[in-house]
Structure formats: structure tokens, C-alpha cells
Amino acid sequence: MRYRVTCLTPTLVGDGQKLAPIDYMVWRDHVNVLDQRRIFKLLSKGPRLEGYLTQLKKAEKLDFASWGGFAQNFAGRRIPFEHSSAIPVWERARAEHLFIPTFAATTAGPYLPATALKGAMRSGAVFDRWSEKTMRDLAGRMQGERAPRNPAAKLEDAPRAKRVSAGDSGAGTYSAMKVYLLRVATLAARAGKFELGWKSARGTCDARHIEESTPAFAEMAVPGTEFEGAWKEDSRQDRIRLFQASNRYAAGQLARHKRYAEWAGLGKLAAAVAALEKHVEETAGSDSACMLSIGWGGGLHSKVAYLETDDAAFRGVLREFPFFQRVMQTGLPFPKTRKIVFEGGEPSTLAGWVRLEVA
Numbered sequence: 635m636r637y638r639v640t641c642l643t644p645t646l647v648g649d650g651q652k653l654a655p656i657d658y659m660v661w662r663d664h665v666n667v668l669d670q671r672r673i674f675k676l677l678s679k680g681p682r683l684e685g686y687l688t689q690l691k692k693a694e695k696l697d698f699a700s701w702g703g704f705a706q707n708f709a710g711r712r713i714p715f716e717h718s719s720a721i722p723v724w725e726r727a728r729a730e731h732l733f734i735p736t737f738a739a740t741t742a743g744p745y746l747p748a749t750a751l752k753g754a755m756r757s758g759a760v761f762d763r764w765s766e767k768t769m770r771d772l773a774g775r776m777q778g779e780r781a782p783r784n785p786a787a788k789l790e791d792a793p794r795a796k797r798v799s800a801g802d803s804g805a806g807t808y809s810a811m812k813v814y815l816l817r818v819a820t821l822a823a824r825a826g827k828f829e830l831g832w833k834s835a836r837g838t839c840d841a842r843h844i845e846e847s848t849p850a851f852a853e854m855a856v857p858g859t860e861f862e863g864a865w866k867e868d869s870r871q872d873r874i875r876l877f878q879a880s881n882r883y884a885a886g887q888l889a890r891h892k893r894y895a896e897w898a899g900l901g902k903l904a905a906a907v908a909a910l911e912k913h914v915e916e917t918a919g920s921d922s923a924c925m926l927s928i929g930w931g932g933g934l935h936s937k938v939a940y941l942e943t944d945d946a947a948f949r950g951v952l953r954e955f956p957f958f959q960r961v962m963q964t965g966l967p968f969p970k971t972r973k974i975v976f977e978g979g980e981p982s983t984l985a986g987w988v989r990l991e992v993a
Contacts (some may be wrong), residue, residue: 635992637800637865639746642913643906643987644814644854646974647750647929650739653853655695655729658981659705663718665734665813665853666709673708694729696955713813713853719979720815723849728835734813736853737932740807746861751990753924756795758880760939766947769838769940773947776954795876797868803861810859815976816850816931816985819898821966832900833971850973854985864991871919872991877917877924880990884925885914886941891984894972903974904985913989923991931973933983943968 658667677683689696698705724732737744818833822840831838832847839846858897867873888911895904903931910925927936935941940948944967952958952968961968974981 635865635867637751637990637992638689639751640989640991641855641857641859641863641987642989643857643983643985644812644977645859645929645986645988646735646852646854646931647738647746647986648735649747651736653734653736655732656690656693656755658723658734659698659702660724661698661705662740663721664712666705666712666715667713669708669710670728673704676708692889695732709938711808713808713811714778715855716812716814717978720813720851720976723815723845724851727849731835731848731850733900734851735851737855740805743808744806744811744855746803746806746863748800748863750928751800751926752795752798753964754928754936755798755876755880755924757937757939758873758883758926759795759876759923761883761886761941762879766942766945769942769945769947770949773950776855778950797872798876799866801864804865806861807857807860810855811853812856813851814854816852816973817844817847817976817981819900819972819974819981821894821897821970823966826866828897830900836983852985856976866993874921877921877990880924880926881914881918883939883941884927884953885911885918887927887935890915890941890943892937893900894967897967900974900981902980903972903984910987917989922993923989926988926990927984927986928988929986931975933972934969936986940944 653667658665660666674683677686686701738747739745820831820833820838821828822831822838832841832844834847888907892904892907892976895907914925917925943949949962955964973985975983975985977983
């Protein structure tokens with residue numbers, strides 16, 4: 635059997651690698667990834683190697699006036715920006731914000747690691763088993779002077795997910811990749827209502843000053859990109875139940891994203907979520923397809939199997955961890971942030987939503 639994954643929104647499933655600002659140069663609306671081996675080989679024949687190595691060691695970005703010819707002639711590959719409006723943002727950004735996470739790839743090209751699919755389906759299977767009572771029981775085990783090391787180990791077991799097997803996809807083409815601009819939206823409470831803000835390195839700026847927020851850039855597969863790989867299953871019924879659980883999980887995630895878009899007044903994001911909800915409705919009646927949120931940028935809702943984040947028991951569990959204590963004290967919805975993908979210079983959609991089909 636084979637599976638096919640179709641990207642419905644910009645998607646990044648990486649391998650932990652990032653392009654540093656000295657690994658590439660921006661030229662002609664593209665990120666030109668430098669072939670450093672060829673460059674070193676060329677410069678070793680003349681007196682310029684020392685100057686180039688000095689700049690690599692000290693500079694935050696390569697000086698285009700001195701080394702721009704490398705972007706034209708020694709680029710291993712060229713990744714276009716999703717929209718030209720992202721380039722002025724890139725030019726103004728600090729160097730520490732210009733590290734670009736890249737899609738997982740072999741020497742043959744980009745591919746989709748199967749672990750991204752299995753992880754998302756496993757979360758859906760666990761989601762289908764959890765209830766308010768389950769969370770209350772977990773919160774009870776967290777009480778006391780010494781909480782157990784892994785109090786939810788048995789609750790997180792998803793045997794049905796172990797009965798299907800997916801292999802890494804075949805290699806795709808780099809022509810399906812673009813560099814997208816992303817920013818982190820947040821909520822602030824004012825006069826009893828929620829207002830949109832944008833996260834920056836200095837704090838939070840209001841929606842009117844979005845250009846002051848901290849940008850992020852990522853190499854992502856464009857919507858419509860497809861990946862295919864091998865699929866094995868012990869039982870067709872196990873796969874059907876797993877896909878149904880994944881669809882219910884996807885519906886729950888999108889319902890919360892939709893509410894967030896309404897709170898924040900992000901009209902394009904709300905429309906994008908509504909379009910994804912239609913895909914969930916279509917796959918809900920299928921025994922061979924499901925919707926998944928995978929990869930980088932999906933946020934907390936793509937990583938936890940319990941979506942009722944306003945539940946008192948859930949918040950009680952989080953308060954046991956110092957990292958979340960301050961967040962819980964604000965009284966704001968949790969999580970209050972979303973990583974938003976920009977398209978055409980406007981906040982538009984969420985990262986990592988795909989359709990999985992098996993035949």
C-alpha cells in the first residue's frame with residue numbers, strides 16, 4: 635500500500651538544520667544558498683581567501699558589495715521568497731532572526747519523514763481516549779510533595795497507532811519550496827475584550843505596529859505539494875479507527891484556532907481555518923483519508939492530546955511546572971499565541987496542515 639500527503643497550508647518538517655545568515659545571500663528575490671566548497675576551492679587559487687574567511691568568522695551577514703557575485707555564480711540552490719514584501723522585512727531584521735530552518739532533505743531532494751505522520755496520528759489516538767475525568771485523575775496524581783516522574787505514561791499509550799507503519803516519503807523537488815515570513819500573534823485583555831498584539835524581542839507591540847514585531851523566516855513546502863511513501867497496516871479496521879480519531883482531533887484543533895482568529899480579528903486566518911474545516915468534513919466520511927497538523931510551527935494544540943486548555947484540572951497540572959506558572963496567572967486563554975504564516979504580505983494561515991490518504 636501507498637500513502638499520499640498533500641500540503642494544504644505551508645508546511646515545514648525539518649531535520650533540525652538551519653541556514654545561518656553567512657550561509658546564504660539574498661539576491662533577485664531569492665535566498666541563494668552558497669556552495670561553500672566551490673567558493674573555497676576558487677578562492678584558494680588567489681589572495682582573497684583570507685578576507686573571505688575573516689568575514690565568515692566576524693560578520694553577521696556577508697557583505698553583498700564584496701561577495702555578491704557568489705550569490706549569482708556559486709549558489710547550490712535558490713529558494714524564492716513567497717512574496718517580495720518579505721524582503722524589506724528581512725533587510726531590517728537583526729541577524730539572530732535570520733536563521734532559516736530548512737526542510738528535511740537527502741542528496742536526492744526534500745522528503746517527508748514518516749515520524750511526523752506517526753506522531754500526529756498517535757496524538758489523535760490519545761486525544762480520542764482522554765476525557766475530563768482522565769484529566770482530573772491525572773491532576774490528582776500530580777498532588778503531593780513529590781509528583782511521579784511520568785504520571786500519564788499509561789494514559790498516553792496508543793496501541794492502535796502501533797499497528798500501522800509508514801515509511802519516509804520519496805524525494806521531492808526543491809521547486810516546491812519557498813521562504814515564508816512568519817510572526818507570532820498574541821492576545822491582550824483590554825476593557826473586557828481581547829485585542830491582537832504581535833510578539834517582539836522587546837515585548838508585545840499592538841496590531842498597528844506589526845512591523846515592529848520579530849519576524850521569522852522558514853523554508854516551507856507550498857500548498858499543493860505532495861509526498862508519497864510506503865504504508866503497512868495489520869488491520870484495515872485499526873486504520874479506519876485511527877483516521878477517525880485523527881479527524882476528530884483535527885476538528886477540535888481547528889475549532890480552537892477559529893475562535894482565536896475571531897478574538898484577534900484576523901479575517902484571513904478565520905477564512906483559512908474555515909477552508910480547513912471543510913476538508914475535515916470531507917475526510918470524516920472517508921475510511922482512507924484524514925487531516926493532520928504536522929511539523930514546525932503548529933503550536934501547542936498540535937502537540938498535546940487534551941484540547942480543553944481552560945479546564946481547571948488541566949491548568950492545575952500546568953501550575954506544577956514553573957515554566958507555566960506565570961502564564962496561568964494572567965487569566966488569558968491558553969495558549970495566547972499563534973505562529974502566523976504571511977502570504978502576500980498579510981497574516982493569512984497556519985503552518986503544517988496536510989491531508990493524508992492511503993490506497
